[in-house]
Amino acid sequence: MKKSVLFLLIGIFLSATAWAEGDATYKNTVRTFLAQRCYKCHGAELQKADLRFDTLTLDFHNEDVLLTWQNIADMLNLGLMPPYEEPQPELAEMMPVIDWITASLKAHYEAEESTGGQTVLRRLNRNEYRNTIRDLLHLDMTIFDPTDAFPQDDEEHGFDNIGKTLVMSDFLVEKYLDAADQIVQRAVLPGPPPEVKTHEFTFPIMRGAGGFLTPASRRLKQGYDEIFRRPDDRWGYMSIDRFRKGVSHSGMYRVRVRASAHNQQHPYDKALRTDENEPMRLGIVAASGRYGDLRQSNTSDITLAEFEMIADGKPRDYERELYLDESYVPRVTYPNGPISLYWRSILRRYHPQLYDKTDRRKLSQREDQELVHRQTEVAVMNYLGPSIRIYKVEIEGPLYDQWPPPSHTSIFGKRDPNKIKPRDILTRFATRAYRRPVKHSEIAHILQLVEQREKAGASRVQAITMGLKAILCSPNFLYLYENEGQLDDYALASKLSYFLWSSMPDEELFALAKKKRLHKPDVLRAQIDRMLKDEKAQAFVENFTERWLALYKIGEMPPDPRNFRLYYQAHLEDAIKKETHAFFQHILDKNMSIAHFIDSDFTFINRDLSLLYRIEGVEGREFRKVKLNDPKRGGLLGHASVLTATSNGIETSPVVRGVWVLENILGTPPPPPLPDIEPLEPDIRGSTTIRQQLASHREIATCNECHRHIDPIGFALENFNPIGAWRYGYGPKKPKIDASDVLSDGSKFDNLVGFKKILMQKKDQFARCLTEKMLTYATGRTLEATDRPEVDRIVNDLKTQGYGLKDLVLLVATSEPFLTK
Template sequence: MLRRASLFAIGLPLAALTAAAALPQKKAAPKKPAAAPTAQKAATVSAGAFERDVLPLVQKYCVGCHTGPNGSGGINLSGEKNFAAVLKGRVSWDRVSAAVLEKRMPPSGSPAPTDPERKKLGNTLESLFSQADCQLNDPGRVTMRRLNRAEYNNTLRDLLGVDLHLADSFPNDDVGYGFDNIGDVLSLSPLLMEKYLGAAEKAARAAIVAPEDKLRAVKFTAAQLKGPGSVTGEGYLLSSNGEAGTEFDFPAPGEYTIVVRAGATAAGPDIDLPNKKRGPDPAKMAINVGGKPVRIVAVITGPSNPQDYRTTVAIEQPGKQKLGAAFLNDFYDEKLPPERRDRNLYVESVAVQIPDDVQKMMIKRELPFSHRKIVTDTPENATDAEWDRAAKAVLVPLAHRAFRRPVTDPEVQRLIGLSRLAKNQKQSFERGIQIALQGILVSPSFLFRPEPDAKPDDPTARRQLTDHELATRLSYFLWSSMPDDELLGLADQKKLQNPAVLLAQAKRLLKDPRSRALADNFAGQWLQLRKVGVVQPDTARFPAFTEPLRQAMRTEAELFFTGVVQEDRSILEFLDSDYTYLNETLAKHYGNPTVKGDEFRRVPLLSGQRGGVLSMASVLTLTSNPGRTSPVKRGKWVLENLLGTPPPPPPPNVPALDAPGKPIEAENLRKRLEIHRANPACANCHTQMDAIGLAMENYDAVGKWRTDDGGKPIDVSGTLPDGSKFDGPKDLKKVLLAKKGQFTKAMTERLLTYALGRGVERTDKCNLEVMAKSVEAKGYKFSSMVEAVITSQPFRERRGDESGKK
């Protein structure tokens, strides 16, 4: 009843949440910037450059294959005669520009432009597109986002002071553009709505203690008991005499009831039983307190039908004492029939029931921090006016923080009205605050991050974000959580429009431990580290791979990223570094015998085998197949995550390189890939992917260093289409560092996508160019990339959506 009342009394009928559920269910493609007239205006920047510098080269080198609707790769370049026409087919021309500059086109054996011609064609196209995009001056559209699972957990933690992880039971969040905080894919299903209702009730009761919530009993399950036995599906099994016990801290003197739930298997010759029947002797169990039996009982029901056995004990002094259930009469005789051969005791649980007077004392003495933080006033025998006054004092600051903005008077009155539901039922003030808190936690103002527009369907209606919207964007970007009191206070004072104030707050947030969320939620998805938890290498081939090693792999990468963030180090260290973080398990895997113990520490790298994310075992394992390395996956990972040039999906019906269960040795793998690249449909992408991936063949499928495979030396040499040569991972990292501008732009794009909660649109590219150059000018420091993001137009502004226009 409280759940439904919470929604309706605050003026939030289920329809309000149901309307939000209409968000798109699947990954959405980027929205195109609005309106042909704007594109026509942008086309005037060409001033004949396309016709003069691009069109002749296209006609000379490209239209032979890319003509008409059946042009190679689905690209037709024969129809566009001016730049205005090119803008309409922008996606195809973006691919043309990239392919020519990277020397992936024209294909080998075809007439090819000279290097100056390539530069002229590619750079002219990029310059024209950039000018056109910059003229649009479009901050982009951001769909109203709900909190994803990580954000919900973190926000509850910071709002209430209790870390409950209630969202762990929510349905998984959909992913778009590589991240799970994208507004276009964060749907709201009926199941999730029901989860929100249940979570709100649990959170309210965990954060605030009401007299009605007295702790009546403490229960220890079989998994929490200790002893000589073992945990089974039917309880803690004692197959020989001994005790299944635990320790309980009795809070005060009093009469406590101990309840043991147990079953047993009887054994031995027939005896007279209490039910006036004959049968094998039942198990005898002692209920022990303080190491002494206070009651001995016969357990006469089987383990599949356990029963409760109770005893009351007077505790004279508070403090910790042992309690448990002891098996007293073990029996085994292999000569008897199986059904009476073996006597065992199964203890399902041990519980302590707390006296009423002790419960009242505990509530007053042990109020949790969350309760004391939230409930600042507790009126007793209050009049309606006194109740309302106290409720307002508690609920206004709580709702202010939960909604990330000042609350309105109607909202305050609805919350007070919710709390009065408890008073009307003669319940406590604390219960009333619990009910009102449930209403707060199911409000769209809590569950969503609204940025309302006066003209939401008008793409020309652009505005700056408010201070509170900026505070919310900043905190969820860097913390995956709500603004803290300092940031919210600056928003209340309207000071965040000042770029210097906003930047100072960003630097403060980055140094806070809560910025670890960037490692979990940004790096975990950008570098795909979350997949480390689910990859399953073939342990028959790689017996060194264990669960502790799996966890150590992920921890290394997360600590490395967090160190770059909190110490404001260069982002180029993601490409190569002279240090990493190791414990003994991972150090042994890396061939380093000097690190001892489970604790991670920063370790200098001297051999040249490691450094940067590319040589971390986590990345190398997640980019491998279960039974062997995968140069294709590793090369694709580099192109996609470090260089920002993801290859297109493979053509249909391409056969696998190896059959399941028959891994290929490194020498044969290189030959197989050469055959694969001979297929013209595959060569274009695989020429780059294979070369990069083969350079990392010194690492096996779980990231361990090797110089041979099956006794044969490994060839790790390669050449990229642009002529860059390398011989092994160390040289490959030098090649990547030479492309640091490309890496910087790619990482900036990924960080901007994560910060905005939407995919990057073509009109963002002008901003991205400026942002990447700013990062370069400031020494590639991580904070300079964050500064570039939060001071950018897309982060500070928003516009309406053309989708609503008819």
């Protein structure tokens, strides 16, 4: 008690301007230092980075003032002020200033009782909503996505789970109502199980469309359908024309395809550019005719299975049990076939004696069509390239391990719903949906709705479904429950599960919350450890890395297929993300030092990614840990995911990549450019280098303040092209890449390897950045200045414990900002 009062008094005195101005250290040391070392760039005449120190007060209750003093302390500690080109103060001159600012800030933080620093009532984002429905009702979400029609979640600092940005709207409320209808309809399945049916389809399985060679093969009536290329927007899907309405019930289906693979090795290498060492693959891609033509790319497409084939021409059965939504149809694809296949080029180049050189411009439309038919049939009969032949497709189902299914019994149990009191059903369901015990008043109005429906003639089950929908549209379900102050055990269970699983608590967490034991330190740590080992923790690995590293941007500006063919040929968009996910997962599981994110001698790749990285000896599609002999590739800065996410698909920008490193590795994001400064476009004509362009840009004084921090970092990464492949120059007859530079603190490097060595010396700074990112993600709010002491404590404890990533997760989940609201 006395200690608290003492801190309060110190805080009051230290935050009072009159007291501070009378302090001898402040007047004689701090203010003098700022006047001599800082006013030149941050004074009355010039305010670089929009910062002015000569009028800076000591009113720490003013957020801008507090952040400015914190910024001064950070810049001095990091050696970034004064700039290295200016005369540097001796350590003995600088340390009293740092000590005074640090002590003053610490005292203020300890005394401040911020009304901020609290998570605004936080709505479930799309991902959390989807996962919660999955776990609440045990629904298979392979295809079903109730958030399909929801608007995109707004984000802040890259994170899409920040409470104040997750606003509600009339439009979203309407979509929640629609989603609840769909969810309950799928979950509640009274009555007998659907009849198991077997559908069998043989040649011709697809009777129309398919490009040029597939219809030509069909016209030859050889007893099979044939696929010649991988799927794209228009072609490459072998649909079942006699099954366009799809399956009649959602559920598991046994899909069996009899197929053969031909000509994995072929003489058309230069024309088709397939990987002749990779086994040919047969894919199952489901789609619904409600969303478009099933014979081409469809907005509902989802890949359900892939099989490696033996390319000896012998028919074999490929079978898998797959979940299909009502109306969905399984279609067959050749996912690693040729990207493009031009039959005229094949005939002209490899079978010139068979190519008809008739001038098609002189033909009528009908004559031209007849010529194309004849020539494509000739091409098929003489084709020596890879293809997959489909002889039969069987679909059997729906198959259920139990009836009623888990979704139904999770609501009604195994008893007859007509013999259970609606209050019991709704109370049990709402308790799980709201993730806490429900009050009688919260159920009363829902129960009244159910009773009214039943009196109006609805069956007991139909009436109860209305209550279920009302619960799923309730703010108690849509928003995360957090009580004020120290979180109670139920609120803690939810906060923990949405941090590590992006979903609701499981039964073990609920049981501990009910016993009021979850908040106990040893129990909490044990649960964190258990949860990280659960397969649902993959959500943390994927969601946090994609938000922290901005990997969600991959695909927004896809690479130019003409210049980066390998990106599409090797399916790199998925592979590059999986590398980073597996890398993060491994460091987490082994509690390895976060320094591996800066530099490491290993990564996780498969054969596809090894082609990009030019690493030999990696076979198969499965990702495995490989030792890196090339120091340039180690760490996140060598990951193709990061390098692709920071490119525009055509060319690289040192500015974009430099800003990315400042924001996500060093935690010192630059301010946005001034509105009257024209954006710099990279020169793709080769008339001047990007380095020369940026040098000209820095001649603008207002630009130089930020670009001297940004540009050198970006140049360190210039040897990586837009998809992360290594390059030595920008192309033929264009200049070689110079990756050397000098950082704003005077540190020099010759190349990427040298730059990473400098970053390793800033490991504590990176630890702070990662801590702030993870704490933001875990709490669902942006951090405030008053969070600084707790961030300092976590970083210091992390350093003492050896910088382990798992230790960081534990420190964040047991921190004051996480355990309180």
